[in-house]
Amino acid sequence: MKKAIAGVGLALMGTAILFALVSFWRENWGANQTPGAVERFLAGWLLSGSRGQSAEMPNPVAPTAANLTEGHDLYLKQCAFCHGEDGTGGGRSGVQFYPPVPSLIPPQNQLTDSQMHYVIEQGVRYTAMPSFDNALNEEQIWKVVLWVRRLPAPTTEGTPPPSDGGNP
Numbered sequence: 508m509k510k511a512i513a514g515v516g517l518a519l520m521g522t523a524i525l526f527a528l529v530s531f532w533r534e535n536w537g538a539n540q541t542p543g544a545v546e547r548f549l550a551g552w553l554l555s556g557s558r559g560q561s562a563e564m565p566n567p568v569a570p571t572a573a574n575l576t577e578g579h580d581l582y583l584k585q586c587a588f589c590h591g592e593d594g595t596g597g598g599r600s601g602v603q604f605y606p607p608v609p610s611l612i613p614p615q616n617q618l619t620d621s622q623m624h625y626v627i628e629q630g631v632r633y634t635a636m637p638s639f640d641n642a643l644n645e646e647q648i649w650k651v652v653l654w655v656r657r658l659p660a661p662t663t664e665g666t667p668p669p670s671d672g673g674n675p
């Protein structure tokens with residue numbers, strides 16, 4: 508009798524696993540699809556650690572016109588493709604990912620300067636956000652952060668907004 512119950516239990520478990528596998532297979536894996544609630548919850552939970560727990564520190568690079576221009580150039584070259592020239596995120600005309608490309612502008616974005624630096628340096632695994640650890644040096648990353656803090660700014664070439672001597 509015990510054996511029979513165990514057999515039924517095993518069969519039920521097998522069916523459940525098979526069902527899970529088949530639905531996993533048949534999932535639409537397109538990056539322009541919004542996944543189901545369970546995946547969204549798990550992904551959000553897993554990725555919440557990516558913001559960085561680095562010590563708070565203000566941007567050490569001064570917002571001079573030269574630094575802003577360099578930050579602007581780097582941003583256009585490395586980030587605008589995904590985050591949009593004005594930093595409002597992809598979507599309208601840009602490439603699509605899931606998780607989607609977030610806006611870099613408050614109120615959607617509440618990252619501090621150091622958290623932003625951390626994300627740019629480390630990237631976010633399992634998302635489209637690359638690590639710029641090899642592509643940009645420390646100072647360049649801070650310059651990009653300077654520029655991101657000025658967004659959404661007029662992006663007219665060569666005329667970055669005037670420096671105000673500190674973070675907004």
Ligand code: HEC
Binds near residue numbers: 558582607609617618
């Ligand atoms: C190939 C596309 C792509 C490129 C290029 C890219 N990003 Fe991202 N970025 C993403 C995606 C997708 C996310 C969302 C990751 C997630 O869900 O945690 C992201 C997240 C971020 C975040 C975290 C936002 C938040 O609120 O948590 C910051 C900051 C950021 N990117 C800045 C940049 C900067 C600055 C650059 C250029 C140096 C850049 N990214 C280049 C796709 C990209």
